[in-house]
Amino acid sequence: MGWLFYTDRRVKTYADEKAEIARLCTFDTDTRRTELVKTSKVGSTWYAAARVTHLDGSPVDDSTYATDMDGSITLGAVFLTRYDDGCWGYKDMEESAGPVESRAPLGILNLLSELKDPDSYAHAWRQRCRDWAAIPNYEEGDKIRLAKPVSLTDGSTCQIVTATTYRRGRQKRRCYRIEETGGLVRLSKASLAGSELVSSAMSAASPVLAEFLAGQKP
Template sequence: MGWLFYTDRRVKTYADEKAEVTRLCTFETDSRKTVLVKASKVGSTWYAAARVTSLDGSPVEDATYVTDEDGSITFGAVFLTRYDDGCWGYKDMEESAGPVESRAPPGLLGLLSELKDPDSYAHAWRQRCRDWAAIPDYQEGDRIRLAAPMTLTDGSTCQIVTATHYRRGRQKRRCYRIEETAGLVRLSKDTLAGSELVSSAKGGSSPVLAEFLAGQES
């Protein structure tokens, strides 16, 4: 399915977006009813868990999902969203239909029904979401070992870095100091997947943190 934009501009706020996602996940067919269980927005993407029940009370049979004990199934959905000239638009996908965005919170994933095929796209999507959630939120001064050496634009590599920051105007931007060269590099959160904490700024004196604090006092 492609993008659908609301040219009447009735969707303007976070609350408007959530109400629309709720409406889109709430409907009935001749035999089934679907309702939203939970929706979470990460960046510009909405992630939803929607429960399907049979109108006659019989267990829901589905090729993708294992029926839950209460006879229902709960599936994951992804809503890409953006504004174009003030008009809100969305593109929706069920989790088994190939969404690339994979930052659904663990609490939402925990509501979804089990999958019948462990090699399905939905299974891989859920694992990518869990991998994203597992990436640590490192603090100023933490010393980190990347999962594998990373090649930089100048051809050099680095694997041990220390979390620090630089300033651009009034904004403080996260960056990392390369242990081998003391140079600074920006790393995306994806790059930190599989990394490990070598030493914590909380556990002892950190040269980077000390330098930062000294700058604040001067």
């Protein structure tokens, strides 16, 4: 399905978007009812869990999803969104259609029904979402070793960095201090995949905690 834009500009705010996603995920057909369970917005993309039941109360038999104990199935949906000249638009797809955007929070994934095919598009999509969720959120002062060196615009690379911040106007923004040069670099969250904590800012501030954390290492 392609993009659909609302030329009446009735969708203007986050609340408007959330209400519209809820409406799109709540409807009846001749035999089925679909109801929104949970939504979450990451960047400009909305992720949703939608529960499907039969109007006559019989179990839902689906080729993609295993039927839950109550006879329903809960599927994942992705809504790409953007504004064009003030008009809000969306492009929706079900998780089995192989969406590229894959940053659904675990709170959404944990609601979804089991999949029948472990090699399906939906299974791969869920794994990418879990991989994204597993990327650590480091604290300021944490020293980190990246999974592989990152190439910088000047042709150099960096692999060991320390999380820090810089100010831009009234906002503090995350950046990383390069171990070898002391320079600052912005890193995407994706570049932190597979990284490991070399030393914790929290443990450095507390000798007792540092001793405890050292004892947890294999």
